[in-house]
Amino acid sequence: MTHLDNRRLEMLEKMGIDVWRLRDKPAQQNAAAVTELTDVADEPGGGRAQILPSPGQSPLTLDEIAAQINQCQKCPLHSTRIKAVPGAGNPDSDWMFVGEAPGQNEDQRGEPFVGRAGQLLDAMIAALQMQRSEVFIANVIKCRPPQNRDPYPREVAECEPYLHRQLELVRPKIIVALGRISAQALLKSSQSLGNLRGKVYRYGPSNTPLVITYHPAYLLRSPQQKAKSWQDLLLAKSVVSGQSLSE
Numbered sequence: 001m002t003h004l005d006n007r008r009l010e011m012l013e014k015m016g017i018d019v020w021r022l023r024d025k026p027a028q029q030n031a032a033a034v035t036e037l038t039d040v041a042d043e044p045g046g047g048r049a050q051i052l053p054s055p056g057q058s059p060l061t062l063d064e065i066a067a068q069i070n071q072c073q074k075c076p077l078h079s080t081r082i083k084a085v086p087g088a089g090n091p092d093s094d095w096m097f098v099g100e101a102p103g104q105n106e107d108q109r110g111e112p113f114v115g116r117a118g119q120l121l122d123a124m125i126a127a128l129q130m131q132r133s134e135v136f137i138a139n140v141i142k143c144r145p146p147q148n149r150d151p152y153p154r155e156v157a158e159c160e161p162y163l164h165r166q167l168e169l170v171r172p173k174i175i176v177a178l179g180r181i182s183a184q185a186l187l188k189s190s191q192s193l194g195n196l197r198g199k200v201y202r203y204g205p206s207n208t209p210l211v212i213t214y215h216p217a218y219l220l221r222s223p224q225q226k227a228k229s230w231q232d233l234l235l236a237k238s239v240v241s242g243q244s245l246s247e
């Protein structure tokens, strides 16, 4: 067994996962989990908002997008933020994880998922045999809402073109939406996370496949849901490897 295998087992155990059961049955579980492919971009407001830049301008880079986000004053959240959190990671990754919004730690550091939830996200990524530096991590909202309240629809709408542009540049094979707020914002849905998960959707101008899982902060409070979250990650992995029944 390699060092990587050991690390993976360690991470799965940390996630509360029965490693032997999962190692025996991933293909079957994936087949059962993939139920439908939904083109949410065709739903009302389904993520076809105009992206930056305007026609005729040369495309922005991820750094230029980040610079724009750092200076953004499109919504009132700019007046209460310490730092904007544009997102970070491998600009060529197959994987993009999208959380809700920065919390206090992220607001101070300008980086996504740096608190306890971030540590669990690292464990989830490690269970997929990757490191944080190999994926791209972003949020629906790039600035912290005061007292970590849920983002307002206007804030989501103002921020969405940044995410679209990041997607266009990174071109991931899968987006993993972390948590109810992220899932509802991306899918323009008011359904519960329990109803939304277990399917492959399409998101944004690039029609990127999207799966939904629990937010790591929720998993810290409800560790019994980690097994379901692992199923979601396996579904995402099957999309990346081209083995999803939906692809």
Ligand code: URA
Binding pocket: 085, 099, 100, 101, 102, 103, 106, 111, 112, 113, 114, 117, 139, 217
């Ligand atoms: N929760 C999120 O949704 N995003 C972060 O960046 C941190 C915590």
